[in-house]
Amino acid sequence: MVLSAVFFLFAGLAIASAISMVYHKNPLYSAISLIGVFVSLSCIYITLAAPFIAAVQVLIYAGAIMVLVVFVIMLLNLDDAPSLNRLHYLYGVGAGLGGILLIQTFFIFYAVLRAPNHAVAENQTVGKTLSIGSAMYTEYLLPVEIVGVLLLMAVIGAVILVRRLNQPELEKLVDEELTRRNEEDEIGDYRISI
Amino acid sequence: MESVAQTAFPWVVWVVAVLLIFQGVLMIVAYTVLAERKVLGWIQGRIGPNRVGPWGLLQPFADLLKFIFKEDLVPDKSSRFVYYLAPIVALTCALMPMVVYPFGPAITTVDWSFLPWHVGDGIHTLPLTVAQIDVGVLFVLGITSVGVYGIALAGWSSNSKYSLMGGLRSSAQMVSYELAMGAAVLGPVLLAGSLDLNRIIGAQIGSPWYMRWFIVPQFIAFVVFLIAAFAETNRVPFDLPEAETELVAGFHTEYSALKFALFFMAEYVNMFTVSVMVTVLFLGGWYVPGLSHLFEVGSIPYAIFSHIGFLIKICFFLFFYIWVRGTLPRFRFDQLMNFGWKFLLPVALINVIVTIVVVYFLNS
Numbered sequence: 001m002v003l004s005a006v007f008f009l010f011a012g013l014a015i016a017s018a019i020s021m022v023y024h025k026n027p028l029y030s031a032i033s034l035i036g037v038f039v040s041l042s043c044i045y046i047t048l049a050a051p052f053i054a055a056v057q058v059l060i061y062a063g064a065i066m067v068l069v070v071f072v073i074m075l076l077n078l079d080d081a082p083s084l085n086r087l088h089y090l091y092g093v094g095a096g097l098g099g100i101l102l103i104q105t106f107f108i109f110y111a112v113l114r115a116p117n118h119a120v121a122e123n124q125t126v127g128k129t130l131s132i133g134s135a136m137y138t139e140y141l142l143p144v145e146i147v148g149v150l151l152l153m154a155v156i157g158a159v160i161l162v163r164r165l166n167q168p169e170l171e172k173l174v175d176e177e178l179t180r181r182n183e184e185d186e187i188g189d190y191r192i193s194i
Numbered sequence: 195m196e197s198v199a200q201t202a203f204p205w206v207v208w209v210v211a212v213l214l215i216f217q218g219v220l221m222i223v224a225y226t227v228l229a230e231r232k233v234l235g236w237i238q239g240r241i242g243p244n245r246v247g248p249w250g251l252l253q254p255f256a257d258l259l260k261f262i263f264k265e266d267l268v269p270d271k272s273s274r275f276v277y278y279l280a281p282i283v284a285l286t287c288a289l290m291p292m293v294v295y296p297f298g299p300a301i302t303t304v305d306w307s308f309l310p311w312h313v314g315d316g317i318h319t320l321p322l323t324v325a326q327i328d329v330g331v332l333f334v335l336g337i338t339s340v341g342v343y344g345i346a347l348a349g350w351s352s353n354s355k356y357s358l359m360g361g362l363r364s365s366a367q368m369v370s371y372e373l374a375m376g377a378a379v380l381g382p383v384l385l386a387g388s389l390d391l392n393r394i395i396g397a398q399i400g401s402p403w404y405m406r407w408f409i410v411p412q413f414i415a416f417v418v419f420l421i422a423a424f425a426e427t428n429r430v431p432f433d434l435p436e437a438e439t440e441l442v443a444g445f446h447t448e449y450s451a452l453k454f455a456l457f458f459m460a461e462y463v464n465m466f467t468v469s470v471m472v473t474v475l476f477l478g479g480w481y482v483p484g485l486s487h488l489f490e491v492g493s494i495p496y497a498i499f500s501h502i503g504f505l506i507k508i509c510f511f512l513f514f515y516i517w518v519r520g521t522l523p524r525f526r527f528d529q530l531m532n533f534g535w536k537f538l539l540p541v542a543l544i545n546v547i548v549t550i551v552v553v554y555f556l557n558s
Contacts, residue, residue: 028273028276028350029275029276032276032279032343032347035340035343039340051327051328051329051333052328052329052332052389054329055329055332055333055335055336056332056336058336058337058339058340059332059335059336059339062336062339062340063335063336063339063340063342063372064339064369064372067339067342067343067346067365067368067369068369070343070346070347070350070365071346071362071365071366071369074346074349074350074358074361074362075362128328129328129329129388129389
């Protein structure tokens with residue numbers, strides 16, 4: 001009883017935040033709504049007896065990735081950016097993808113209804129830290145290693161993209177950009193180092 | 195009647211426990227503020243607040259009343275919704291971790307059947323933790339990492355450049371030092387083999403005598419955690435988000451009255467949180483050596499004295515914060531970033547690797 005009430009509360013919150021994320025004009029409000037989605041999802045994970053996944057969801061998505069997104073939005077200050085010229089044929093693509101998602105959902109619902117019930121009791125420990133850890137480093141060792149290499153490549157790639165220019169060139173580029181902005185802007189020099 | 199009372203009993207216990215902890219934490223926070231002003235006064239050769247009540251002991255309440263009665267200003271061009279949301283996020287995220295704190299050992303020797311309506315029948319243990327969850331450490335880290343938004347959004351929504359700079363600085367700083375903090379936490383977690391705060395304390399009690407507190411085998415992690423904790427709570431020497439000589443008051447420049455009070459309280463609750471984490475991870479939590487010889491383990495006096503020990507350890511760290519604030523000057527922002535990324539994080543990672551190797555060979 002209580003569990004399903006909590007589920008419906010957070011499922012509703014997640015859907016409401018998702019809708020508000022898509023429909024908000026201001027990117028920062030969209031980002032805040034997305035954080036709302038992540039937090040509601042993690043609450044649902046807790047009701048599904050997966051506390052580790054819930055904690056990691058909040059820690060990584062809401063706590064780390066979205067902070068970077070909010071950071072970038074705040075730095076760029078997109079308030080007065082022109083609104084996007086939406087392409088109308090994309091509505092069709094979106095409707096198609098949504099339809100596929102809906103069919104998928106119904107299929108999963110159907111499969112769950114057909115599955116025998118006793119499987120649920122056996123999987124009670126699936127979300128626990130110990131079972132996730134031992135599964136990750138025995139059964140799924142290869143995917144974990146591959147993901148590790150992939151992440152390392154991403155880190156090195158980011159460093160190389162920044163380091164394409166050596167330090168004096170980079171400083172010159174930033175300086176030129178700032179003088180250009182200052183000439184456009186009447187307020188004057190706003191070179192503030194953070 | 196009986197079955198209704200029996201069903202309702204655990205809920206009543208939870209509600210009472212949450213209210214008690216809430217009240218206790220907020221009282222500790224209020225008196226930390228007073229202690230900070232007193233201790234800073236002593237360090238600087240002053241007396242500190244001494245007008246309200248004996249030795250100024252009623253000063254926190256006077257301050258609170260003042261905050262309530264101040265005029266509540268909202269900047270003209272702020273984003274209203276976010277402006278109101280930010281202090282709420284900051285304080286909520288600061289207070290939420292307290293449900294997993296282990297305040298003391300479980301009371302196991304008391305027979306609860308004397309309670310009316312048989313509500314105590316079949317209950318043998320009374321844990322002094324509200325929610326014993328499997329991933330307590332991650333829960334605390336995750337919730338406090340969401341607390342960054344309070345500061346970042348406050349800086350953005352005030353529509354003031356000082357606030358924005360303060361908000362940006364603090365998000366950059368907290369994200370950077372969270373990594374070092376997480377890596378430092380991994381050391382004790384690896385030794386204990388669990389993310390549950392109670393089990394980490396249990397593992398420290400079960401260790402041989404020369405490493406009964408994890409501060410001994412994990413001294414490097416302890417130092418890294420302590421330094422990162424200063425940055426996480428925006429305290430001197432890392433209080434750049436509110437560096438008053440550069441940024442007026444940083445992210446809360448445009449906040450007044452009760453909304454400012456919420457930020458203020460959030461900062462002190464965060465201090466309490468990291469003090470609890472240091473105590474639990476490195477100083478054995480509520481474990482007081484030798485206490486089990488004096489009292490029976492699981493009895494009420496044992497729990498009370500363990501709890502007092504826990505509070506003394508926390509108060510030491512709260513004092514340590516104030517002491518450092520009265521002693522050290524502020525870092526420059528680039529020094530802060532270099533220190534976090536180029537020194538603290540590598541040291542913490544090396545510590546993790548060494549710990550993994552040692553634990554592997556000890557277990558095999």
